[in-house]
Amino acid sequence: xxxxxxxxxxxxxxxxxxxxxxxxxxxSEPVTVNVGPQHPSTHGVFRLRVTFDxxxxxxxxxxxxxxxRGSEKLAEERTYTQVITLTDRLDYVxxxxxxxxxxxxxxxxxxxxxxxxxxxxxVIAAELQRIASHLMATGFLLNDLGAFATPLMYCFREREKxxxxxxxxxxxxxxxxxxxxxxxxxxxxxxxxxxxxKFLKEMPGYIDxxxxxxxxxxxxxxxxxxxxxxxxxHALNASVTGPMLRASGFPWDLRVVDPYEVYxxxxxDVPVGKAGDNYDRFKIRLDEMxxxxxxxxxxxxxxxxxxxxxxxxxxxxxxxGDAYARIEGPKGELGxxxxxxxxxxxYRFKLRAPxxxxxxxxxDLVIGWKLADMIVTLGSIDIxxxxxxx
Amino acid sequence: MIRPIPGEELARxxxxxxxGAVERWAGLDLWVRPERVLEVCQHLKSxxxxxxxxxxxxxxxxxxxxxxxxxxxxxxxHLHSAVLKARVFGREDPTLxxxxxxxxxxxxxxxxxxxxxxxRFEGHPNLKRIxxxxxxxxxxxxxxxxxxxx
Numbered sequence: 001x002x003x004x005x006x007x008x009x010x011x012x013x014x015x016x017x018x019x020x021x022x023x024x025x026x027x028s029e030p031v032t033v034n035v036g037p038q039h040p041s042t043h044g045v046f047r048l049r050v051t052f053d054x055x056x057x058x059x060x061x062x063x064x065x066x067x068x069r070g071s072e073k074l075a076e077e078r079t080y081t082q083v084i085t086l087t088d089r090l091d092y093v094x095x096x097x098x099x100x101x102x103x104x105x106x107x108x109x110x111x112x113x114x115x116x117x118x119x120x121x122x123v124i125a126a127e128l129q130r131i132a133s134h135l136m137a138t139g140f141l142l143n144d145l146g147a148f149a150t151p152l153m154y155c156f157r158e159r160e161k162x163x164x165x166x167x168x169x170x171x172x173x174x175x176x177x178x179x180x181x182x183x184x185x186x187x188x189x190x191x192x193x194x195x196x197x198k199f200l201k202e203m204p205g206y207i208d209x210x211x212x213x214x215x216x217x218x219x220x221x222x223x224x225x226x227x228x229x230x231x232x233x234h235a236l237n238a239s240v241t242g243p244m245l246r247a248s249g250f251p252w253d254l255r256v257v258d259p260y261e262v263y264x265x266x267x268x269d270v271p272v273g274k275a276g277d278n279y280d281r282f283k284i285r286l287d288e289m290x291x292x293x294x295x296x297x298x299x300x301x302x303x304x305x306x307x308x309x310x311x312x313x314x315x316x317x318x319x320x321g322d323a324y325a326r327i328e329g330p331k332g333e334l335g336x337x338x339x340x341x342x343x344x345x346x347y348r349f350k351l352r353a354p355x356x357x358x359x360x361x362x363x364d365l366v367i368g369w370k371l372a373d374m375i376v377t378l379g380s381i382d383i384x385x386x387x388x389x390x
Numbered sequence: 391m392i393r394p395i396p397g398e399e400l401a402r403x404x405x406x407x408x409x410g411a412v413e414r415w416a417g418l419d420l421w422v423r424p425e426r427v428l429e430v431c432q433h434l435k436s437x438x439x440x441x442x443x444x445x446x447x448x449x450x451x452x453x454x455x456x457x458x459x460x461x462x463x464x465x466x467x468h469l470h471s472a473v474l475k476a477r478v479f480g481r482e483d484p485t486l487x488x489x490x491x492x493x494x495x496x497x498x499x500x501x502x503x504x505x506x507x508x509x510r511f512e513g514h515p516n517l518k519r520i521x522x523x524x525x526x527x528x529x530x531x532x533x534x535x536x537x538x539x540x
Binding site for chain 1: 391392443444445446447449450451452460462466469473493494495496497498499502506520521522523530531
């Protein structure tokens with residue numbers, strides 16, 4: 001077999017030798033390159049200072065902070081209700097789960113318990129949000145693999161339907177602020193339920209479609225199988241949680257091990273991966289979407305009429321103390337640590353951002369792999385700079 | 391179901407391995423002496439009955455007269471959790487031992503606390519600012535922080 005240049009398909013080294021006599025004896029030095037902050041595959045404004053030997057990665061230093069808005073400081077000057085709007089802007093593709101984690105922490109602090117119906121509505125909203133977030137993660141991961149825009153548009157097609165449902169719930173599509181301390185902002189309107197049922201009926205077919213197109217796609221499998229393997233021990237030691245930890249084969253899901261709201265009343269499986277490579281991290285999100293649909297279906301069956309807000313004062317003044325509440329967010333353990341001094345604003349508002357902490361292992365995952373693999377690994381971690389930089 | 395270990399019980403369980411490390415306890419919280427944090431964490435992680443293998447989060451709070459650093463820990467095998475706190479006095483150079491050697495997950499979190507709160511972690515291999523840039527004046531999450539004069 002010969003190529004257009006008249007060269008045989010010999011190993012690359014052999015080819016270069018013939019093309020450039022003396023090329024193999026050239027001295028090479030490590031080169032440091034900035035990937036980002038303005039780069040289509042950095043999922044926001046994020047910089048990676050990478051040292052290469054040829055195409056092989058020798059070292060990586062992630063540099064954050066381009067989107068730092070001081071959310072934790074801002075929260076100290078806002079009331080407990082106003083802070084909800086700040087949480088929307090943390091992980092801005094999963095505002096519902098941010099709202100949920102925050103209101104759970106504030107309720108723990110204030111000793112409030114939301115009514116049953118509110119808890120069901122929150123779980124329905126949070127699971128829809130998980131599907132939307134996983135769709136984004138899957139679409140962008142394929143974008144990073146080189147399947148430019150087409151799979152992403154497929155994923156956005158379904159995400160759009162979820163955003164429409166959110167619009168019915170609260171009027172907003174991205175920065176939702178749907179949940180309140182002690183309940184939700186309002187009950188779902190009448191036409192929400194038929195729309196939700198329609199979505200629940202259609203969505204499994206769409207997931208089948210992704211699976212048919214992607215799961216055994218040869219390019220995807222070849223590019224991701226065995227790349228950037230994360231072991232369970234390493235993941236736990238580095239505080240990695242969420243789909244990333246489960247992809248390594250450890251069934252750790254806070255909805256099961258530490259159930260909050262109504263998760264103890266629904267049945268679902270915790271999908272796990274085997275190898276902990278990029279392929280498993282891609283596949284687990286498809287599996288989790290199916291489980292989220294199961295949860296929403298059961299909630300729709302179980303939900304009963306009733307109030308959606310607990311009796312609470314307009315200006316909440318939780319007693320002095322602290323509380324840490326965590327949920328299984330789409331990206332991992334999403335926790336809020338709140339400290340109250342008895343006033344109307346939190347004394348300290350701290351976010352345990354899953355994608356920020358999951359990034360800890362990025363360096364270990366990509367060293368020794370090539371630039372193109374690093375882009376895919378970054379996509380498989382599913383970071384969101386709003387949450388990383390706060 | 392994860393069981394939170396009350397501070398009193400945790401104090402009892404670390405008493406033999408780390409005598410005198412505990413300052414006090416209340417509810418689910420346990421306060422330890424700041425200089426003994428690493429030793430206590432080492433025991434919490436390696437003791438087979440405690441086995442805290444997952445460091446959920448490290449938070450720092452500025453209470454003006456002191457800083458409080460809070461460790462939320464979970465054991466995935468025993469399904470229990472604990473809250474460990476350490477009070478650090480002094481505003482000039484508050485220092486705690488770093489736990490990066492035990493849990494890699496502390497790496498970015500300790501850097502973040504150093505950046506925003508100005509608590510230094512001794513023994514951290516790469517303690518530099520993470521969200522703000524090198525040379526930024528002050529640590530903005532401190533209660534007495536004022537914006538740089540215009």
